[in-house]
Amino acid sequence: MFRFCPACASSAISFERNRVFRCPECGFVYYHNTAAATGCIICVPDKNAVVFLVRAKDPARGKLDFPGGFVDPGEGALEGLRRECLEELGWEAPPDFSFLASFPNVYPYKGITYRTCDLFFTISVPGLREGDFRLEESEISALRFADPHAINFDDLAFDSTRRALKAYLENEEYKMKNAK
Numbered sequence: 746m747f748r749f750c751p752a753c754a755s756s757a758i759s760f761e762r763n764r765v766f767r768c769p770e771c772g773f774v775y776y777h778n779t780a781a782a783t784g785c786i787i788c789v790p791d792k793n794a795v796v797f798l799v800r801a802k803d804p805a806r807g808k809l810d811f812p813g814g815f816v817d818p819g820e821g822a823l824e825g826l827r828r829e830c831l832e833e834l835g836w837e838a839p840p841d842f843s844f845l846a847s848f849p850n851v852y853p854y855k856g857i858t859y860r861t862c863d864l865f866f867t868i869s870v871p872g873l874r875e876g877d878f879r880l881e882e883s884e885i886s887a888l889r890f891a892d893p894h895a896i897n898f899d900d901l902a903f904d905s906t907r908r909a910l911k912a913y914l915e916n917e918e919y920k921m922k923n924a925k
Contacts, residue, residue, distance in 0.1 A: 746777065746857065782852070782861045783826040784813035784906065785838070786845065786893075786913050788869045794890040795913075796873075798833070801886035804853050805902035809889070811865070811909065812836075822864045834888075835879030842866040846912040850905035865909040867916075 747766050750758045755770035766775040787796040797809045812833050816825035823842060830838040845865040852859040878888055893914060901907045 747775070751775070779849070780852075780859055780861045781816040781822060781825070782814060782850070782863045783816060783822050783829065784811040784863055784865045784909055785826055785830065785842065786811055786865065786867045786909065787873070788867060789871070789873045789890060790869055791871050792873075792890055793892055795893040795910075797889045797891055797896070798880075798885045799887040799889065800902055801882065801884055807886070808902035809896065809900050810902040810906055813863075813865075815861075823866070826866060833881045833885055835881070836877060839868065839870070842868050845916065846909060848905040848908045850903055852903070861905075863903075863905040863909070865905075865912070867913060 746760070747758050749756055750768035750771060750773050752773040753768060753771040755768055757770050758766055758768045758773070760766055760777075764777050766777065767773070788794075789796065796812065798812060800806050800808050800810050812830050813826055814829040814833070816822055817828070820828070823840075826842065827838050827840075830836050843866060845867050847862060847864045850861045850863045852861050875888055875890060880888060893910060896910065898907045898910070901910065
């Protein structure tokens, strides 16, 4: 990322262990930490469906994803997730999300590879309809209610998205097995 030290402009800056920039000239140190991002699996039980978004831009344009995005400075994960639901879907999400899982992810954007820690949550919203959403068309090209068991995992945008859907399906299977 840095070709020159931001503090002294030296070209001797190095990137070590894939996480820290160091300048031997002036002692500048910058830790390139992981960014936090959220995703939400919105379950619509009366339709036996989950809400999927079709990405309108890269990375992974045309692939399926869940609502969510980067957590802004000063936000908690749930605050960021609710803000993203409002921005992307025009949907005021209820506050009763449940934590599902967290996975590392790689997000390549405009020549920079961001390493993220993706936090996934679930929420069940009976009676939800596609008309309840107003899509941010610059980011979302379509919305789909789909049976999560019928999704082709190759159609999902990111590795963390695939892992989150797998965790969701395993969690639902576990709940069904133990409800008897």
